[in-house]
Amino acid sequence: MSYEEKTMKSEKIYEGKILNLRIDTVELPDKKYSKREIIEHPGSVGIVPITEDGYMILVEQFRKPVEKMLLEIPAGKIEINEEPKETAFRELVEETGYTAKKMEYIFEFYTSPGFSDEKIYLFLATQLELGQEKPMEDEYIEIKKVSIEDLINMVNRGQITDSKTIISIYFAEKYINQKR
Numbered sequence: 001m002s003y004e005e006k007t008m009k010s011e012k013i014y015e016g017k018i019l020n021l022r023i024d025t026v027e028l029p030d031k032k033y034s035k036r037e038i039i040e041h042p043g044s045v046g047i048v049p050i051t052e053d054g055y056m057i058l059v060e061q062f063r064k065p066v067e068k069m070l071l072e073i074p075a076g077k078i079e080i081n082e083e084p085k086e087t088a089f090r091e092l093v094e095e096t097g098y099t100a101k102k103m104e105y106i107f108e109f110y111t112s113p114g115f116s117d118e119k120i121y122l123f124l125a126t127q128l129e130l131g132q133e134k135p136m137e138d139e140y141i142e143i144k145k146v147s148i149e150d151l152i153n154m155v156n157r158g159q160i161t162d163s164k165t166i167i168s169i170y171f172a173e174k175y176i177n178q179k180r
Helices: 084-096 148-156 163-179
Strands: 006-015 020-027 033-040 044-049 055-063 068-072 075-077 098-110 119-130 142-147
Touching (some): 044 055, 044 084, 044 098, 044 163, 055 148, 055 163, 084 098, 142 148, 148 163
Parallel strands (some): 044 119
Antiparallel strands (some): 006 020, 044 075, 055 142, 098 119
């Protein structure tokens, strides 16, 4: 039996700067109908910047939807006609001031496929050089350099709750352990 849902009607409700919202009417496998609220997003990148001495560079910033400061990997939205790797280089400099001589694609994943089509492309940034960060005018970011061991402990204590960052920390731990 196929469990796919057939879109019968799609209605755009909102078009914004970083996302759009649409409501789809779908036919279910049992021939009944239902509504799906879907956030359309152009996609993002996440960067796992690891220094030569095995530390990760993260950013701490206030996130309005959850009303708190979060420690996260540098990340950002892919702009029109921009390749994910270009976005990774740009966002790393904008948010942290670091440039990477080496930027490697790791993998990609959906953030919340139950209601959004946002995909994050994850990149490993190495051979880092510190410069001057260039945050967007509405971004207030503090840069943190933290050991992988401390980051794992922070995840285990519930101090890091951002999913892309948790995924990245566990990737970084594996990467660093393989280099030893």
